[in-house]
Amino acid sequence: MSNFKELRTQDISHGTIADTFTNEAVIDLTSPATRIVTSFTQTSPMRAAFDTTIEQASKQLNTQPSDFILVTDEQQKLIGIVASADLQSSKIMILSQRLGLPRSEISLRYLMTPLSNLMGVSMKSLSYSCIGDALQTMEHHGAMFILVTAANNEISGLISARDIARKLQIPVHISPIAHTFSEVLESVEHPH
Numbered sequence: 001m002s003n004f005k006e007l008r009t010q011d012i013s014h015g016t017i018a019d020t021f022t023n024e025a026v027i028d029l030t031s032p033a034t035r036i037v038t039s040f041t042q043t044s045p046m047r048a049a050f051d052t053t054i055e056q057a058s059k060q061l062n063t064q065p066s067d068f069i070l071v072t073d074e075q076q077k078l079i080g081i082v083a084s085a086d087l088q089s090s091k092i093m094i095l096s097q098r099l100g101l102p103r104s105e106i107s108l109r110y111l112m113t114p115l116s117n118l119m120g121v122s123m124k125s126l127s128y129s130c131i132g133d134a135l136q137t138m139e140h141h142g143a144m145f146i147l148v149t150a151a152n153n154e155i156s157g158l159i160s161a162r163d164i165a166r167k168l169q170i171p172v173h174i175s176p177i178a179h180t181f182s183e184v185l186e187s188v189e190h191p192h
Contacts, residue, residue, distance in 0.1 A: 028131070068082065081113055
């Protein structure tokens with residue numbers, strides 16, 4: 001045991017028992033951004049194959065609540081992400097009409113945000129940032145998620161705008177930015 005040092009002790013004769021029902025420490029927009037990261041090394045994220053149907057994905061979310069599902073290809077490589085809110089959104093009806101498929105046959109490949117449209121931030125960069133910085137970045141890029149990368153560029157977690165809104169109890173309004181002409185057309189309301 002010579003490789004270890006003795007801990008510094010303190011007098012606890014006047015100590016009190018900690019309240020076991022205290023909430024997590026209060027966080028706000030000036031809190032470190034690392035406090036809002038969903039770490040994939042601490043909790044295994046929900047994953048689904050690109051050919052998983054919307055209905056199957058919804059059932060999966062009922063058993064393991066999450067703000068997102070990571071979408072993978074045949075080799076289990078990350079190819080996109082689906083927000084849990086999108087599984088109940090009007091996007092599905094639009095996709096169904098556009099693809100000529102019934103809702104039951106719409107798969108995550110059509111609903112996901114592809115990895116190429118997502119942005120990443122290094123954990124090192126986040127360690128010098130606050131939650132407000134992350135939210136400002138998300139609002140500027142019209143993104144509901146920021147993927148967090150480790151030193152080896154491995155995706156090790158993410159920040160979710162919905163998670164920020166829930167934990168800080170603030171409204172978050174992020175307008176998606178169209179990346180393709182078809183996304184521009186989808187965002188325009190058409191009279192029927």
